[in-house]
Amino acid sequence: MAVLEVKDLHVEVVDQEKKISKEILKGVNLTVKTGEIHAIMGPNGTGKSTLSETIMGNPRYHVTSGQILLNGENIVGMPVDERARKGLFLAMQYPAEVPGVTNTEFLRAAINARRPKDNPVPIREFLQELDKNMDLLDMKQSMTERYLNEGFSGGEKKRNEILQMLMIKPSFGILDEIDSGLDIDALRVVARGVNAMRGDNFGALMITHYQRLLDYIVPDVVHVMMGGKVVKDGGPDLAKKLEDEGYAGLRDELGLDI
Numbered sequence: 001m002a003v004l005e006v007k008d009l010h011v012e013v014v015d016q017e018k019k020i021s022k023e024i025l026k027g028v029n030l031t032v033k034t035g036e037i038h039a040i041m042g043p044n045g046t047g048k049s050t051l052s053e054t055i056m057g058n059p060r061y062h063v064t065s066g067q068i069l070l071n072g073e074n075i076v077g078m079p080v081d082e083r084a085r086k087g088l089f090l091a092m093q094y095p096a097e098v099p100g101v102t103n104t105e106f107l108r109a110a111i112n113a114r115r116p117k118d119n120p121v122p123i124r125e126f127l128q129e130l131d132k133n134m135d136l137l138d139m140k141q142s143m144t145e146r147y148l149n150e151g152f153s154g155g156e157k158k159r160n161e162i163l164q165m166l167m168i169k170p171s172f173g174i175l176d177e178i179d180s181g182l183d184i185d186a187l188r189v190v191a192r193g194v195n196a197m198r199g200d201n202f203g204a205l206m207i208t209h210y211q212r213l214l215d216y217i218v219p220d221v222v223h224v225m226m227g228g229k230v231v232k233d234g235g236p237d238l239a240k241k242l243e244d245e246g247y248a249g250l251r252d253e254l255g256l257d258i
């Protein structure tokens with residue numbers, strides 16, 4: 001079993017326009033184990049993407065105090081590629097376009113970067129796996145030879161992030177709004193991909209605005225973030241309650257003025 005722990009995490013970013021740094025995360029605590037799917041909900045601008053980017057190691061986000069532990073090892077300060085080799089994967093809210101690199105090339109490179117240098121993935125095995133996962137996600141074969149995310153629709157980008165996750169098989173997937181901009185059919189397909197990963201060797205931190213996603217991917221734990229902190233933990237019923245009462249209800253219940 002693998003464990004990802006976030007302990008009293010404080011994070012600042014530098015506001016490019018105002019040239020000042022501001023604290024976004026103000027003491028986040030949570031623990032995810034393989035075998036579990038956790039959902040993080042919370043209003044816009046509360047720091048959900050900041051948390052995802054910081055766990056993955058985006059250098060724009062400065063950890064001022066606290067820890068991120070992967071199997072007990074503090075990974076704060078570790079470069080992104082090393083975190084990836086240790087089993088972390090981030091499906092970004094806004095996946096980047098990479099002209100000149102095809103989807104297939106990217107996937108093989110990403111998989112091989114996580115394997116010993118003298119033992120790259122055998123081509124046949126790679127292609128079989130790719131075929132199987134693209135079938136699962138109802139993706140067209142032509143997607144493999146297109147440049148990574150270039151000209152992909154919103155839905156295609158999200159499917160492609162899930163394809164990467166299925167191929168790379170991380171221990172932990174951080175999924176930042178994989179449901180945004182998806183129609184109901186695409187949402188089902190993306191959920192099918194995530195559910196296919198479910199099992200003893202995979203854990204997820206799944207960020208969403210909408211309870212709807214959680215009908216398809218039923219989480220074990222739901223966290224609510226507000227004002228740069230996790231303010232409440234619960235089960236799937238917590239997400240339903242939020243859908244009914246909104247964040248205002250929770251603010252009142254907890255006596256928060258954020």
Ligand code: ADP
Pocket residue numbers: 013014015016024042043044045046047048049050051060
């Ligand atoms: P969420 O994902 O919950 O909507 P974000 O983490 O994207 O929230 O943003 C939280 C706050 O941090 C917002 O006020 C946002 O403007 C700010 N922020 C996030 N990333 C950056 C950045 N790279 N530069 C400047 N401000 C940022």
Ligand code: MG
Pocket residue numbers: 044045049
């Ligand atoms: Mg947002």
Ligand code: MG
Pocket residue numbers: 048049050093176
């Ligand atoms: Mg966000």
